[in-house]
Each structure stands twice: as C-alpha cells, then as structure tokens.
Amino acid sequence: MELIFNGILVGASILFDPYIILLILLGTVLGVVIGSLPGLTSTMGVALLVPVTFSMPPAYGLSLLGAIYCSSTYAGAISAILINIPGTPSNCSTLLDGYPMTKKGQGSLAIALATSASCIGGLLSNVALLFLAPPLAGIALMFGPMEYFLIALFGVSVIASLSEGNMIKGFISGIAGLFLATIGMHPITGDVRFTLGVPELFSGLPLVVALIGLYSIPEVISSLSDRTHKIETQDAAVKGLFGQMFKVFEYKMILLRSTVIGIIVGIVPGAGSSIAGFLAYDDAKKSSKDPKSFGTGNPAGVVSSETANNAVVGGSLIPTLTLGIPGNAVSAVMLGGLMIHGLKPGPELFVTNLDVTYAFIMSMFLANLAFVPIGLLVAKFGVGFIKMPTSILGPLVITLGVIGSYALNTSLVDVWIMLAVGILGYAMKEFNVPREPLVLGLVLGTMAEGELARALSLVHGSVSKLLFEMFTTPISLIIISLTFLSIFKGIRVQILANRK
Amino acid sequence: MSLLPRKKEIMFALMMTLISLALLVSTYNYSSESVYFPRFLMWLQIVFSLILWIRAIRLPSDPITVDQTAKTRLAIPFQIFTAISLYILAIEFIGYFVATILFLAGSMYLFGRHRWLVVVGVSVGFLLTIYILFGLLIGIRLPEGLLI
Numbered sequence: 289m290e291l292i293f294n295g296i297l298v299g300a301s302i303l304f305d306p307y308i309i310l311l312i313l314l315g316t317v318l319g320v321v322i323g324s325l326p327g328l329t330s331t332m333g334v335a336l337l338v339p340v341t342f343s344m345p346p347a348y349g350l351s352l353l354g355a356i357y358c359s360s361t362y363a364g365a366i367s368a369i370l371i372n373i374p375g376t377p378s379n380c381s382t383l384l385d386g387y388p389m390t391k392k393g394q395g396s397l398a399i400a401l402a403t404s405a406s407c408i409g410g411l412l413s414n415v416a417l418l419f420l421a422p423p424l425a426g427i428a429l430m431f432g433p434m435e436y437f438l439i440a441l442f443g444v445s446v447i448a449s450l451s452e453g454n455m456i457k458g459f460i461s462g463i464a465g466l467f468l469a470t471i472g473m474h475p476i477t478g479d480v481r482f483t484l485g486v487p488e489l490f491s492g493l494p495l496v497v498a499l500i501g502l503y504s505i506p507e508v509i510s511s512l513s514d515r516t517h518k519i520e521t522q523d524a525a526v527k528g529l530f531g532q533m534f535k536v537f538e539y540k541m542i543l544l545r546s547t548v549i550g551i552i553v554g555i556v557p558g559a560g561s562s563i564a565g566f567l568a569y570d571d572a573k574k575s576s577k578d579p580k581s582f583g584t585g586n587p588a589g590v591v592s593s594e595t596a597n598n599a600v601v602g603g604s605l606i607p608t609l610t611l612g613i614p615g616n617a618v619s620a621v622m623l624g625g626l627m628i629h630g631l632k633p634g635p636e637l638f639v640t641n642l643d644v645t646y647a648f649i650m651s652m653f654l655a656n657l658a659f660v661p662i663g664l665l666v667a668k669f670g671v672g673f674i675k676m677p678t679s680i681l682g683p684l685v686i687t688l689g690v691i692g693s694y695a696l697n698t699s700l701v702d703v704w705i706m707l708a709v710g711i712l713g714y715a716m717k718e719f720n721v722p723r724e725p726l727v728l729g730l731v732l733g734t735m736a737e738g739e740l741a742r743a744l745s746l747v748h749g750s751v752s753k754l755l756f757e758m759f760t761t762p763i764s765l766i767i768i769s770l771t772f773l774s775i776f777k778g779i780r781v782q783i784l785a786n787r788k
Numbered sequence: 789m790s791l792l793p794r795k796k797e798i799m800f801a802l803m804m805t806l807i808s809l810a811l812l813v814s815t816y817n818y819s820s821e822s823v824y825f826p827r828f829l830m831w832l833q834i835v836f837s838l839i840l841w842i843r844a845i846r847l848p849s850d851p852i853t854v855d856q857t858a859k860t861r862l863a864i865p866f867q868i869f870t871a872i873s874l875y876i877l878a879i880e881f882i883g884y885f886v887a888t889i890l891f892l893a894g895s896m897y898l899f900g901r902h903r904w905l906v907v908v909g910v911s912v913g914f915l916l917t918i919y920i921l922f923g924l925l926i927g928i929r930l931p932e933g934l935l936i
Contacts (some may be wrong), residue, residue: 456840463833470826479822513864679900683892695928719800737825
C-alpha cells in the first residue's frame with residue numbers, strides 16, 4: 289500500500305508539466321473525433337498515434353494513447369444516440385435506448401447521461417487499476433478455452449432479454465448472427481468458409497461495417513419514407529447539457545453494477561467491450577421495475593451500457609500491465625506502445641518503472657474528466673446536425689456510412705458488404721425481427737466457435753470429458769449458473785409480460 | 789413487438805426455413821471438422837423457423853384488404869439501394885469527391901426538392917469536412933478514379 293501511495297505521488301508530480309496536460313487534451317480531442325465517427329475505432333486511433341509517441345518520453349507517450357482510448361470509447365455514444373450508428377463496436381448497446389430517446393426529443397439528456405456515466409465508469413475502473421491490479425490480474429489466468437466458450441454462451445443467453453415480445457424471432461436473429469460470424473477462416477483448421485470467393489471475407493465479416501449497414505440504412509429508409517418524420521429536438525446549450533449530467537446519480541445501483549461488470553469483462557482477455565455493454569444492459573433491464581420500457585427510450589439503458597463500456601478501459605489494462613496479456617484489441621496496441629518505450633509488463637513495471645506506470649494511470653483520471661466538456665461540445669454540434677430536414681440528413685448519413693465502411697480497410701468491398709447488410713437490416717425491420725440479437729451473435733460467434741473447438745481439442749474430442757470438466761471447475765460452474773439464471777429471468781419476464 | 793399479419797409471418801417463416809436448408813446443404817461442401825458449428829446452427833435455425841411457421845398458421849386469417857401501398861412502400865427503399873449502388877460504382881470509376889457531390893446533390897434533390905444553393909452548399913461543406921477529418925487528420929487515402 290505504501291508503494292502504491294508513493295507511486296501516486298510520483299505519478300501526480302509528473303502531471304504538473306503543462307506539456308503532458310496538453311498531450312492529454314490533444315489525445316482526448318482526437319479520441320472524441322475518432323470515436324464519434326462511424327468506421328473509425330479506438331484500436332485504429334491508438335495504432336495511428338503509436339508512431340507519433342516514439343520521440344516522446346514514455347509517460348508522455350502513454351498518456352496520449354490512454355487519453356485516446358478512454359475518450360474514443362465514450363464518444364461512440366454520440367453517433368449511436370444521435371444517428372443510430374454506433375461510433376465504435378463498444379457502443380452497440382447504447383443505441384438500444386439512446387436513439388429512441390433522441391426520437392422522443394431527449395437526445396441531449398441521453399448524451400448528458402452517456403457522458404457522465406462514461407466518466408464515472410472510467411474513473412472507478414481506474415481506481416481498480418490503481419489499487420487492485422495485482423490481485424485482479426490473477427482472474428485473467430483462471431480463464432481457459434472452456435471458460436471463454438461459457439462466457440460466449442452466457443452472452444448468447446442475453447438474446448432472450450433483447451427480444452422481448454418475440455423470443456423466437458430473437459433467437460432466429462441471434463443464430464443468424466452466430467452463423468455470419470463463421471464466415472471466413474475456421475479458427476483451428478484454417479478452412480475458408482462461406483466467403484463466395486471474396487478475399488476480403490477470408491478474415492470474417494467486418495463487425496464495424498456490418499453495424500453501420502445494419503443500423504444506418506434501415507433508419508434512413510424509414511425517415512425518407514415517412515415524409516412527416518421529424519426528430520424532435522430540444523435546444524441543447526452546453527450549459528443545459530452540463531446540468532442534465534447530474535441526473536445520472538438517480539441510477540446509483542446501475543452505475544455500481546455496470547462498473548463491476550465492465551471491470552470483470554475488461555480483465556478477461558478477448559471478451560471485448562461490446563459484450564460488457566450488452567451484459568450491463570441486460571442486468572439493468574432484468575433488475576428494473578419496468579423492463580418493458582427498455583428499448584423505448586429508458587435512460588437506464590444508456591447509463592448501464594456506457595458505464596460498462598468505459599469501465600472496460602481500466603479493467604483491460606489490468607492484465608495488460610501486470611501480465612502482458614492484453615484485455616482486448618486496443619490494449620494489445622497499447623502493449624505494443626509500452627514495449628516500444630522499453631517497458632516490460634509485469635510486477636517490475638509497478639516497482640522499477642513506478643514513475644511512468646503511475647503517471648500513465650493518473651493521466652487516465654485526467655482524460656476521463658477532460659472528455660466531459662469536449663464530448664458535450666461535440667455533442668452540441670451533433671444535436672444541431674440532426675435538426676436538418678431528413679431529405680438532407682439522410683443522404684449525409686449514408687455518405688458518412690460509406691466513408692466509415694471504406695476507412696476501416698480502405699476497401700470498396702467493405703462498402704458493398706455494408707450495403708448488403710443494410711438490405712438485410714431493412715428486411716429484418718420489415719418482418720419485425722430484432723437486430724440486436726444478430727449483433728450479439730456476430731460479436732460472440734467467433735469466440736464461441738473458436739473456444740469450443742479449442743476446449744474439445746484439449747479433451748481429445750471427448751464431449752463427455754468436456755461436460756465433466758464444465759461442471760466440476762469452479763469458474764465454469766459460476767458462469768453456467770449465471771447463464772441459467774439469465775435464461776430463467778428472461779423467460780420469467782416474457783411469461784409475466786404475456787399474462788398482462 | 790407485435791405479430792405481423794398472418795401471411796407475412798408465414799412468408800417469413802417459410803423463407804427462413806428455405807434459407808437455412810440451403811445453407812445447411814452448402815456446409816457439405818467443406819470438411820466436416822470445419823463446419824460442425826455452422827451446421828448445428830442451421831439445424832437449430834430450421835427448428836425455430838418451423839416453430840414460427842406453426843405459430844403463424846394458427847394466427848387468425850387476415851381481413852380481406854387490397855394492399856395498394858406495397859408498391860409505393862417498396863419504391864423508396866428500392867430507390868435508395870439503387871442510388872447507393874450507383875454511388876459505390878461511381879466512386880470506383882470517377883473518384884470519391886465527384887461521386888460524392890453527385891450522390892449528395894442527386895439524392896437531396898430527389899427526396900427534398902431543395903434549392904440548388906442549399907444542395908451545393910451542403911454537399912461541398914460536408915465533403916470538405918470529410919476530407920479534413922478522414923483525409924488530413926486520420927490520413928486515409930480516399931478512393932481515386934478517372935476524375936477526383
């Protein structure tokens with residue numbers, strides 16, 4: 289504990305340099321821009337700036353990268369809420385209630401809540417990173433292929449909750465998503481499947497491109513088809529947005545639970561921040577007194593998703609810094625940044641490189657606070673943007689979707705994929721099939737198939753042995769129990785809703 | 789989410805069953821070790837689709853109405869999909885900037901009949917913003933064609 293407090297003091301002293309403050313602010317601005325633009329991901333933003341940090345002292349370079357990471361994770365909520373396109377995959381669950389809030393004229397409230405929830409989730413996960421990194425890192429080592437497969441299964445159980453009112457169609461959508469995730473190379477055998485000869489699909493269906501197509505095109509069609517469609521907007525002065533931020537404290541329990549979910553998901557390597565958002569959303573919905581209001585513009589849906597996905601940031605850095613095992617794709621790039629500066633992840637980082645490590649962690653606190661005013665300013669511009677007539681806004685959204693899809697791999701094939709998924713999304717909307725389970729299936733499919741194959745290969749293909757291990761390993765038992773509980777709760781909510 | 793009219797539900801259920809069957813058959817083009825999971829998923833999909841179909845045929849019959857709006861209802865989606873396809877083709881052949889201006893101007897005029905000044909102003913302004921953000925700030929090379 290003494291070492292930690294020494295580290296905090298040393299780290300904080302480095303932050304008094306105006307140059308590092310400027311870098312944190314620059315990183316925050318870049319992160320907000322990158323995160324709010326569909327097609328640009330946090331991973332891309334951090335990767336682009338890693339070479340820029342070569343010439344900087346390690347603490348300074350890492351602070352810049354950390355600021356981009358936190359702010360881009362949050363900023364994706366802005367486009368998710370205002371134009372129904374998640375800026376980054378981690379904001380998928382935010383649009384479930386965020387965009388409906390915008391349609392009801394509560395867009396600025398949604399943005400304000402997303403901002404404050406992200407800030408709180410990020411700050412609390414940084415506290416966990418600061419004080420609990422070594423003991424929490426041990427959790428990352430307990431997860432093997434079987435546990436990862438069960439996490440994917442647990443994630444799939446959330447589908448029941450996302451498809452209230454029509455569970456069968458929800459499962460059809462979820463299974464479609466899981467199937468789409470199998471496009472490309474098999475994780476073990478390397479066989480290329482269902483690519484129709486398109487080389488760009490060998491590595492799978494790009495998730496970001498699919499999200500853009502699935503949500504942007506059907507909404508543009510809806511808005512252009514309905515000539516009376518107009519998004520109600522309120523005047524959103526920055527002052528007004530700032531005042532609304534404090535309403536987040538009406539959701540204290542959701543903030544706490546979503547933070548814990550985000551930290552745990554972040555610690556588990558490879559789980560991904562989009563899963564955290566969905567799990568937190570599902571938890572908030574099931575513990576709500578009014579679960580039916582979720583999906584129609586319930587602020588709790590926005591608060592839970594955004595808290596969790598920003599809590600993943602600190603959580604993912606725990607195994608990254610302590611064990612050298614990245615929690616997700618962004619922290620993998622950050623690990624590269626660490627090594628470029630000659631820093632070796634592990635316990636030594638917190639002793640020998642105490643100044644750099646703690647300066648970096650302390651800078652994340654500053655970044656989480658800095659994205660609040662910057663994000664609100666960008667959002668104020670965004671609220672003004674959506675006041676345009678739909679005949680102007682619609683084509684602009686399509687253009688943004690096209691360039692966003694292209695930007696990922698600088699490939700026009702991705703744009704065609706976006707259009708194809710857009711047609712699928714429109715058909716799903718026409719037939720009243722929920723799209724969220726498909727997204728969840730896409731997110732979890734690769735992990736589910738890959739880890740199941742690995743788990744089976746460890747038991748030489750014996751299903752009975754695999755089942756025996758599943759029910760005798762403590763971590764697996766906990767995850768299985770949570771899965772059954774989740775399914776049971778989902779079915780119970782459905783039955784109660786049908787009775788009414 | 790409410791149930792759709794009976795015919796639409798049956799159509800959807802049958803469509804899903806056929807698509808799932810087709811995809812299940814396609815899995816036999818690959819080595820079995822690589823397709824256990826997708827094959828299992830398609831069997832599951834067929835089961836769910838059949839359950840949906842059984843539920844749909846038990847729905848009350850639709851009232852006899854003449855759907856005069858179907859053609860009109862599908863006109864706008866068809867126009868949008870066609871416009872986007874032409875836009876992507878145009879990007880490939882004539883370049884991103886010219887294609888984008890043509891797409892924006894064309895679709896704004898098609899759906900809104902706005903004044904030309906507004907259309908050109910918004911198109912050029914938006915394109916400039918995209919160029920600054922994606923081209924200059926992020927450093928993405930925008931697609932080039934015969935023009936720009």
